[in-house]
Amino acid sequence: MIFAVELVLPAGAGGAPRGLREHRAYWDGLAGEGVLIAGGPWQDGSGELLLCRAPDRAAVLRLLEQDPYLRFRTVTRYTVRAWQPAGDLSAPPAPAAPSTPAAPPVARRAGRPAAAAGALTPHEERVAAMAVAGMTNRAIAAALSVSTRAVELQMTRIYRKLAIRRRAQLALALNGRVNTGGLPEQIA
Numbered sequence: 001m002i003f004a005v006e007l008v009l010p011a012g013a014g015g016a017p018r019g020l021r022e023h024r025a026y027w028d029g030l031a032g033e034g035v036l037i038a039g040g041p042w043q044d045g046s047g048e049l050l051l052c053r054a055p056d057r058a059a060v061l062r063l064l065e066q067d068p069y070l071r072f073r074t075v076t077r078y079t080v081r082a083w084q085p086a087g088d089l090s091a092p093p094a095p096a097a098p099s100t101p102a103a104p105p106v107a108r109r110a111g112r113p114a115a116a117a118g119a120l121t122p123h124e125e126r127v128a129a130m131a132v133a134g135m136t137n138r139a140i141a142a143a144l145s146v147s148t149r150a151v152e153l154q155m156t157r158i159y160r161k162l163a164i165r166r167r168a169q170l171a172l173a174l175n176g177r178v179n180t181g182g183l184p185e186q187i188a
Helices: 020-032 057-066 122-132 137-144 148-162 167-174
Strands: 002-008 036-041 047-053 077-083
Touching (some): 002 057, 020 036, 122 137, 122 148, 122 167, 137 148, 148 167
Antiparallel strands (some): 002 047
16 A cells, blocks of 8 residues: 655754654665655655555554654654555556667666666656756756755666666666757756
8 A cells, every 4th residue: 555644844943854864864765675655845844745655554653653753753743644646656657659769778786676678757757867968956956846855866766767876877777768858958
């Protein structure tokens, strides 16, 4: 099942919330295990939304007990709700358009399944194109009106899907699959 977890931070608490670094490291680890599907801070910084894959609500609550934000009492309120996505998140993505050349197989790390050649979503393709065009995470975030952290998480998912570790490997892993021609002129 998929669950939406909303974490509300105290209003007017300037600066970084207590336990932020530990909180991010904790959820990054869960993302690596496939538990955290997506997430990020609210635009105004007053909270965070996390989409988690878990067998039941009790399992999500056990995950939250270990979250540094809750251990440090940084969060003023949290909500856990079962979430029914409009699409099936476990289904493979739609096949790439016939005009898109298939990428050669990419070497993968031991213990991880190889990503399908067309596994990137259209949004991931857009973010990857901006990165290949030389944009920083901050510039990508500004262009997409999202937080820098959201871009970092997106890049992490892209790296995992392409079985790469560094930004320098991105263009080679994509091998022409990303069309930078659709980017705004100031980006391309």
